[in-house]
Every structure is written in C-alpha cells, then in structure tokens.
Amino acid sequence: MNEVMLCPGDVTLAQWRAVYRGAAVRLNPECAKRVAESAAAVARILAKGAPVYGINTGFGKLASVRIGDDDLARLQRNIVLSHAAGVGAPSPVPVVRLMMALKLASLAQGASGVRPETIALLEAMLAKGLTPVIPAQGSVGASGDLAPLAHMAATMIGVGEIFIGDARLPAAEALKQADLLPVELGPKEGLALLNGTQFSAANALAGLFEAELLFQSALVTGALSTEAAKGSDTPFDPRIHALRRHKGQIEVAAALRALMTGSPIRASHLEGDARVQDPYCLRCQPQVMGAALDVLRQAAATLEIEANGVSDNPLIFPDTDEALSGGNFHAEPVAFAADMIALAICEIGSIAERRIAMLVDPALSGLPAFLTPKPGLNSGFMIPQVTAAALVSENKQRAYPASVDSIPTSANQEDHVSMAAHGARRLLEMAENATAVIGIEWLAAAQGVDFHAPLASSEPLEAARACLRRKVPTLADDRHFHPDMERATALVRLGALVADAGDLLPEVA
Template sequence: MITLTGNTLTLAEVERVVYKNEPVALSEQAVQTIFQNRQKVYELIEKKQTMYGINTGFGKFSDVVIEPDDLQDLQLHLLHSHACGVGEAFPEVISRTMLLLRANALAQGYSGVRPELVKQLVSFINAKIHPIIPQQGSLGASGDLAPLAHLALGLLGEGEVIYKDKRMPAIDALTQEEIAPLQLEAKEGLALINGTQAMTAVGVITYLEAEKLLSQSEHIAAMTMEGLNGIIDAFDADVHQIRGYEEQIDVAKRIRAILQDSQLTTKQGELRVQDAYSLRCIPQVLGACWQTVNYLREKLMVEINAVTDNPLIFSEDNKVISGGNFHGQPIAFAMDFIKLGISETANIAERRIERLVNPQLNDLPPFLSPNPGLESGAMIMQYSAASLVSENKTLAHPASVDSIPSSANQEDHVSMGTIAARHAWQILTNARRVVAIELICAMQAVEYRGVEKMAAQTKALYDQAREVVPSITKDRVFNKDIEALTSWLKAYEYECTMH
C-alpha cells in the first residue's frame, strides 16, 4: 500500500503503483489538510471575495465575476470547453501515472478541493479505471489543460475509459465498480486541470524505460565487443578515473564486470592497436547519456511532489495567491535534455551495427549472411536502424525553445513541455528498436566467434534472447524478429549489473 501525503512520493513508488498495481491510500494528515483548506474556500465564497477561477472566469475572462448560483456550472463548463485534446490516446500506463500524480499534488491541500475529489482519483487508481486521454493539445502552461480535462471528465462519469482491457463509457466502468460520479463544486474543475501531470507522467515513464534501455545497451554493446574482438584496455579504470565523470567511470566498470571472463575480447596490439570510437568510447558516450537520465530523475523527484495549481490556498496565513506553478519549463528542459541522451544511445548503437555487418570493417561474413550474395542477411536491418536514428535527430529538436501566446495574450509564454515529453518517449521507442537490431547482429557475430568463449553474463543474455529470435540460418522476414525482440527488451528485467 502506497500512502499519499503530497510530498513524499518516490519514483520507485510510482513504478510499483503503475506497473505492479500496488494500491494507494490518502494519509490521514492529508485528508485533514485538504479539509481545512477547503473550509477556507467556503469562507471566501461566503464573503464574496473575488478569487481567480473560483468566482471569476478563466484566462482572459479572469475579470468576469461569476454569480454564486453559477459556480458549479462554471467548473463543469471549464472541463467541457477545455477537453480539446486530439490524436491518439496515451497508453494506460501514462493515464494511470497521471491519476497518481494528480492525486498526490492535490493531497497537499493547497488547491482547496474537497477530500472527496482526491478520493475519487484514488478510487480510479485502485479500480484500474484509466481515462482515455488524447496525446496532443497541451501547451504546457497553464499546465496540461486539455489532457487533464479529459482525465477529469472520467471522474464525473463522462468521456471514455479503459477498464478490464476494454474501452467503454466512463459511466459504465463506474457502475460496475459501484463508484458514484463526482459532482464538482467551486474551484474543483480548475484544480483538476491546472498542473503539469501529463508532461510529468510521460517524463516518469520515459525515465523508467530509458534507465532500463541504457542498462540493456551496455550489455548489448559488451556482446558486440565480443563479436568484433574488441580491445578491453580502453575500459581500464585509470583511463576513466582521470576524466572524472562519475557516470563514465561507472559504465566502464560495468562493462569490465560483464566481460571479465570473456575469451573473445582482445588486448591492444593483439589484432589492432585501437578500436573505432563506437567501441572504444562506449563509456564516454553512454556515460554522458546517463547524465541526461540522471538530470531528468532529479527534476522528476521534485515535480512529482510539487503543487502546480493556481490559485493556491494558504489557509493558515489567510492567503489566496494567483501564481504560475503550472508552468512546465523545468520539465520541458529536462525532457529536451534526455532526448539527446536517448538519441545518442541509438546513434552509437547504429554505428556498431554498421561495424558488425560491413565486410570492409570486420572479418565476419558480409552482412552476417549465411549465404552471402544469394541471401542478404542483416543488410537491411542496418537500413532500418539508420532510418530510426535519423528520425530521432528531427524529434530531438528542442520543443522548449518555442512559445505561442494563447488566451488573447494573457498566457503569453508557454513551455511546450508536453511536446518535449512526447517526443522523448517517441525517441525512446525508436531507440529500443535500434538496440534490438544491434542485439540480433551481435548474437549472430558471436556465433561465428564461438559462443562457448563468451563471458557468463553476455552468454546468459544470448541464451535468453535466442529463445525470442532464432539464429539466422537463412533470410526471413526480419521485421518479426525486430518487433519480437523489441517487445522482449521492453518487458525484460535484468538480474545483474543494473545501474
């Protein structure tokens, strides 16, 4: 059971809730704080004090005062008008993460909602009811308005959800779970959609998957080292210690550990004096890629426990303040940064693929073909990898440097953080396929060298991956192999040498 306090959620706990379906509950203190700050909202409404989004319009309409009898309709109209997301829906894993992060943000109480609203979010998590949320349409300030509006509609029994692996009207899922649709009160529609939970949810999933992919890439690169009789001296601890980057030092250490008992690596001067950069510089490049992952983790650890609503209720100090915590710039920058790291993970993997298949660069059969000339072997797999890394280069263009004013120029600078997050996630999807292609080629190469000479760790990876993709004994439709191994890498958990 994960207990939400609003400010103690960890990335490991998010992973357990999202991937392991661990149940969630609100802490008693959180319920009390939420209740106390809600009383402040009632008090201010009773005094007819003008407060943005509570008894005023939104955005450019912030100067329009709303009559007391219309406050509930104001919130419902907000959700209906802002549910303008378009395109394909986020997968359930991201929708579920959004529910969790929104519940945690509201648990601090500063948004002024009722406990019932936060409990509705918790009920959706525990019942595994995941709203259908279109991916496109957010500017990343004032938060992820459009995606979160679609999430919020589900709480009301509107819109659609995924429930028990079926897409259905939200009200049908609520009926089956005997959950009453939420009835919005003053401030609550705004509190549900004013936040960064779409971009942050995509960021969390991207981070978790990128961490796994980088670890896998290290293992696969080590196998490629064996397939090409790579020179192990380049991974010597002294070399990396005097450069000084912790991540680079760690990558070199892990590669040495993976290959410690290999009979396929060489020493400098045995076959050649030094390797090409895609082998020799694995620690320098992947170490730098780890830096982008670690930077995103640092920002996510703050953001998943951040209050990103507007206005904010500080009941103890008798303050209601309109600010800008919904602005997604910190996450936008972090997502643009990790795009570079994931792209480079794929870029250097593609260069190793080229070295595995190009007969001018190795002494292996051309294109690892079982019958060169008659059969093309892995020739076109390298084409696919090259296409994917080229596509990643266009997706890696920073989204966070763009801004288009909205709401009649009231919201005149936005983060585009959700675009940055979505592109990072897409880059990751592409990169995983490139790494899968490298694994296919590396396995074929070590077969020519002698799998009995492999290190224990790379041999374990080889044995398990061979259960997914058999050896290339003749040309076949390799698309099936690439997709099968890609899915396996996404689901696979390494038992050793993880970051």
C-alpha cells in the first residue's frame, strides 16, 4: 500500500499500518464541506458574544478568564508556544507521521472548528516529508497529549524544528524550502491542534504493529525449538483446544501443527521416545501465545475505534452552532490498550527465553550442553541465553500497567490522568527487546536442528532455517557471537520468519 486515502471515521488498521510503514497520505476531498461548515460555526458562535471555552476564554484552570476579540489570534498562538514544553529525545519519525495522520483525520471530521487552510498545511507537510521534531516526554495522556501536539502545532506557525530526511532544520526554514507558508491560527485552532490523544494513539498503534510481527515470528521459532528438542506435537491436537474454547489458543495450535506437518524429525520422535510430557515452554505454547493473540486483538479493536474518533475539546456542532465541552481527550482507552500490548510483548519474549534455556540444558533437550559440539572447550550458547534473560527481565520491569497511575495537573483542574503516553511510548523498546530474544531463539533452534542431520524438519521450518543459514553458519567452535545475533535480529525485524511461513500464521488485526 503505497498511498492511503484517509476517509475520516472509517480508516482501517491496515491503512494506519501502511502510514506507519511509510505510505503517502491523502485526505478524502469529500471532507472539505464538513470542515468549512465547522469553521463557519465557530465564527457564528463568536458573533453571539457569549463566553465559550477555548474560543474566547483562557484554558484549563484559566477557563473563567474572558479574552477580548482583538486578542483571539494571540490567544491561540500563545497556547501553542506555552504548551510546547516537552523534553527528551525526538520521537521516531514513523510515529510522528502516524500522529500527524491521526490528527488530520480527526480534524477533517468537522467537529473541531479548524479552517480548511490549516488542515491543508498539515496534509502538505505529510506529503512533502516535513516531520516535526517532537520531544518524546511530557504528556500524561489527559486534556490531550498537550506538549507533543503543541510541538507539532508550533512547526505549523514556523516555530520549533522539522526533520526533512536526515536534516534537522528550523521550522520556518523547512517550510520555506517546501514552498509552504506558516499559518496564522484562528479562533479555536491552536487548542484543536494540541488537544487530543493522537500522540498516545500513534505510539500505541506503532507498538501494536511491531507486536504483530513479533507474535508471528515467535510462533515460527517456537515450532523450530520444538523440533530441535524433539518435543511432542500431541499438545497441539485440535481436540484439546476445542474443549478450552479460546479462539486464539485454537488458532495458535493449528499454526504450530501446520508449521511442523511433514517433518522427518517429527516422524522420528514417534518411534521409541520415552518422554511423556515436555516442559511448559513447549507444551503450553497454544495457551500462552493464544492468550497473547486474544489480548492483542482486543487492543487492536480499541485502537481502531480511537484512531477513527475525535478527541479534542470543545467539540463544534454546526447544526446547532454549539461548542460542547467534554472529556474526549482523556486517553484511558489508549492506556488500557497499551498495557495489554505491553503484557503480550512481555509474555511472548518470556516464553521464548524459556525455550532457549531449555535448548541449552542437555538434561531437558537431549542436545549437547549449550548447543556446542565441544562443550567445555567452547561455551556455545551459554551467554546468548543470559542476554535473552536480561532482555526479558527488562521487559518485565517495563510491563507494569501505566494506566493504574495518575497524578493531578493544572492546579487540580485535571485531577485524574491516564498516563497513556508513557504506557504507549515504552512499547517500541519492549518490542525491540523481545525481537532480539526471538533472534537468539532462532539461532539456538536452528543449531539444535542441525544436530539432527541428516534428518530435517518440515518444509516451512527448513525454509526458516535456510534463511538464517544464508547469513549465519552453524556454530562449530566459538566465534564472535554478537554479529550472529545482530544478523538474526535484523532478519526478524524485516519479517523474514513471517515471509517464509506463508499463510500458516494467524493475523492479529
């Protein structure tokens, strides 16, 4: 999908995924009428002369302060400049682009009072590759992602910095290079731009999309580890899972069976193996990974709704010329979804690390100690397993639910917050940790299967092993291990395991 046309309110997760992966963005032109009507409604509301929050009043605790007509443009500029108070490293460009697209789709629904020219500038910045520099920290996920979105809005008025490719330029200069003019914000526009959940939602969606790939990759390495340990496939029998009734568990068991079908190693296991039961890391893959799948799907459903919603405040209703103040900016749904994704990522990595630990233990795997032909002289996979354990423990520490935290802000006006931004922002790093664990498991499982030669595994699992072996040869004697791990992890990140498995793997969303 090279280009996505945003139809606000009806954008699919596949389209948001494409935006995150770099697809161009175009707004459905049919939105123009609703946008113009919303902006006109703001003008009519102002003409009535009554105080209306965010349009001719102060903000937050200062909502009771009435602002004169001559200062309305300055009011909107001031809120952007004062709220652009984030700290930390710049957010990743793919996440910021996704945030901009989410904001574009929200504003274009005609409930925010933003003028067509302001929306056109945001769309043009996306089209021309102008990505605002957004400090990653500073949002508590309520009253909107104020600081991150204010940094985005600031670049639209020529303040702050913008990435164009690898260059980091002052916003005014970047706009000029792209033949774009900064916008002078009208009534309500500054507040509409920086109020909303788009930063939290973009980070949560990015985490979801990385977790999808992680989940599917881990099914392949889990099957390959089962082959390496000559584990039983009886626990994947469909009759077992039909009695439990969980959809994800049933689908994972089916995927594992499909991945292992036709394996000569599997056939050899049926003859004379005295083991009755395997460790849980093999036997309970459908239960653990199936639960992760169900949780990821629930998070995906929540985030798809959020991505198609309008979450700024107040909201404009042109049919009655009303500006209704509510709390759609509170990101609790996103916080819960992010927590669920974090739990799934953590458990996917955790059970994979246990499989690595099982493979290096000759008492459990039946393979040479630490998967080396000459244990003692060589340490083999001893320390890669330690690295996997370290990454899993780091993810456990990060997986504590963010949504159960709250801290009052804005002089207690905003007395309960979601922490969605923090909860969502950790997901990419957690996914990266777990991806490295899966890369290590791929190395270990392939090494284990190598010991069974001349027996081979199934066609899809042999394809996965061959893919790895094109980059990383079998480990005979100890060598510098880090490059092997880097190559394997890079392949996981690129989706090589999923590509080789074809249509055998369940989809998250």
